[in-house]
Amino acid sequence: MQKQRTTSQWRELDAAHHLHPFTDTASLNQQGARVMTRGEGVYLWDSDGNKIIDGMAGLWCVNVGYGRHDFAEAARRQMEELPFYNTFFKTTHPAVVELSSLLAEVTPAGFERVFYTNSGSESVDTMIRMVRRYWDVKGKPQKKTLIGRWNGYHGSTIGGASLGGMKYMHEQGDLPIPGMAHIEQPWWYKHGKDMTPDEFGLVAARWLEEKILEIGADKVAAFVGEPIQGAGGVIIPPATYWPEIERICRKHDVLLVADEVICGFGRTGEWFGHQQLGFQPDIFTTAKGLSSGYLPIGAVFIGQRVAEGLIEGGDFNHGFTYSGHPVCAAVAHANVTALRDEGIVQRVKDDIGPYMQQRWRETFSRFEHVDDVRGVGLIQAFTLVKNKATRELFSDFGEVGTLCRDIFFRNNLIMRACGDHIVSAPPLVISRSEVDEMLAVASRCLEEFEQTIKARGLV
Numbered sequence: 001m002q003k004q005r006t007t008s009q010w011r012e013l014d015a016a017h018h019l020h021p022f023t024d025t026a027s028l029n030q031q032g033a034r035v036m037t038r039g040e041g042v043y044l045w046d047s048d049g050n051k052i053i054d055g056m057a058g059l060w061c062v063n064v065g066y067g068r069h070d071f072a073e074a075a076r077r078q079m080e081e082l083p084f085y086n087t088f089f090k091t092t093h094p095a096v097v098e099l100s101s102l103l104a105e106v107t108p109a110g111f112e113r114v115f116y117t118n119s120g121s122e123s124v125d126t127m128i129r130m131v132r133r134y135w136d137v138k139g140k141p142q143k144k145t146l147i148g149r150w151n152g153y154h155g156s157t158i159g160g161a162s163l164g165g166m167k168y169m170h171e172q173g174d175l176p177i178p179g180m181a182h183i184e185q186p187w188w189y190k191h192g193k194d195m196t197p198d199e200f201g202l203v204a205a206r207w208l209e210e211k212i213l214e215i216g217a218d219k220v221a222a223f224v225g226e227p228i229q230g231a232g233g234v235i236i237p238p239a240t241y242w243p244e245i246e247r248i249c250r251k252h253d254v255l256l257v258a259d260e261v262i263c264g265f266g267r268t269g270e271w272f273g274h275q276q277l278g279f280q281p282d283i284f285t286t287a288k289g290l291s292s293g294y295l296p297i298g299a300v301f302i303g304q305r306v307a308e309g310l311i312e313g314g315d316f317n318h319g320f321t322y323s324g325h326p327v328c329a330a331v332a333h334a335n336v337t338a339l340r341d342e343g344i345v346q347r348v349k350d351d352i353g354p355y356m357q358q359r360w361r362e363t364f365s366r367f368e369h370v371d372d373v374r375g376v377g378l379i380q381a382f383t384l385v386k387n388k389a390t391r392e393l394f395s396d397f398g399e400v401g402t403l404c405r406d407i408f409f410r411n412n413l414i415m416r417a418c419g420d421h422i423v424s425a426p427p428l429v430i431s432r433s434e435v436d437e438m439l440a441v442a443s444r445c446l447e448e449f450e451q452t453i454k455a456r457g458l459v
């Protein structure tokens with residue numbers, strides 16, 4: 001059991017010894033971190049006993065919800081049997097074999113091969129090396145450049161952060177590394193002007209063809225994108241976007257990669273986001289929902305064309321000590337089995353996803369400074385705007401988003417501000433009554449938010 005301390009004691013030790021990710025530590029330590037101590041279903045409790053609705057499933061990852069004691073039992077059994085062995089040097093173990101076999105059942109046809117990592121970032125870096133290796137084996141070693149999107153997010157390793165389009169990350173650590181290029185994101189609300197979404201989807205996709213021709217198709221290895229950009233603010237492309245992206249990739253013989261770290265494992269109502277958005281990648285990267293965050297594990301799913309190329313090339317000189325870790329694999333197996341056999345993914349598609357999307361639109365469309373209310377499955381968002389009629393955004397993009405997020409948090413509701421996009425991705429097991437509870441709190445918070453921005457003269 002954890003040592004019992006008071007909130008201030010935990011905060012004091014945390015402030016003295018812990019450097020948090022993506023955090024201004026001095027600023028955090030002025031107010032102190034919120035100490036989360038327990039989770040159950042869609043709820044968290046903090047060290048002061050506050051019950052919190054987790055509208056973000058941790059970090060987009062706790063798909064089955066908190067409190068799965070069967071997962072703890074699966075981890076205990078495996079840990080007592082074989083706590084670790086590696087999958088290098090001609091060895092394997094039952095846990096990773098069973099997981100690999102199960103994953104071949106739930107992934108779309110043609111994805112029979114899986115490579116394991118410890119995180120989404122490692123999955124992305126693995127993909128980068130696979131893609132470049134594939135073109136080497138195919139006798140086209142000059143096909144090295146990977147194209148991503150501005151405001152896309154592909155992790156925090158040097159490769160993932162370079163492929164991502166978060167400029168505030170590039171400024172730290174001399175990124176992007178060579179061989180990375182970016183095109184604008186398919187954000188109709190900002191870039192669509194007078195075009196219909198369907199018209200804009202084709203225009204945005206053709207930015208890829210322009211970039212390929214600018215670089216030279218003989219130098220472009222792959223295009224990489226999240227089916228729906230998550231950390232970029234739940235940017236859902238028009239229906240015409242991804243099929244056109246796929247057509248352009250096939251035309252110029254550029255590999256197509258889906259980064260499914262957020263969209264994967266039921267988030268959109270399909271097992272994988274590319275199935276929902278209507279395209280077929282050559283490779284896709286995952287993590288998060290693979291284990292519902294209970295233990296760190298990622299996986300790269302390789303389509304037949306690339307798998308055959310990698311196998312043809314002999315030794316693929318890449319991997320991690322914990323690739324296919326037995327305890328992580330056992331928990332991921334329990335998780336994927338639950339997602340499938342408890343009908344959790346199917347229910348997102350057939351029931352709770354449509355319910356959430358209807359209630360989300362009903363709740364937020366009425367607000368004066370909320371627009372582009374959107375979502376599919378159990379990933380949804382809206383954008384805080386200065387003027388709905390003219391689609392005018394706030395000039396300091398992010399200022400009011402943080403203000404709104406803090407009002408939610410003060411009211412024991414977790415939703416995420418990505419700039420001035422407010423986003424939500426709750427555990428997939430959320431009930432209809434819990435959706436109603438979450439949106440009732442959020443609605444009251446939005447009323448307070450609109451009063452606040454008026455009082456501060458921001459509108």
Ligand SMILES: Cc1ncc(COP(=O)(O)O)c(CNc2cccc(C(=O)O)c2)c1O
Pocket residue numbers: 059118119120121122124153154155156160226230231259260261262287288416
């Ligand atoms: C699409 C995508 N690809 C890769 C990663 C990296 O995964 P790891 O973190 O496991 O290395 C991610 C992660 N996405 C992520 C991670 C942390 C915070 C937030 C946020 O929205 O605040 C989002 C992601 O969303």
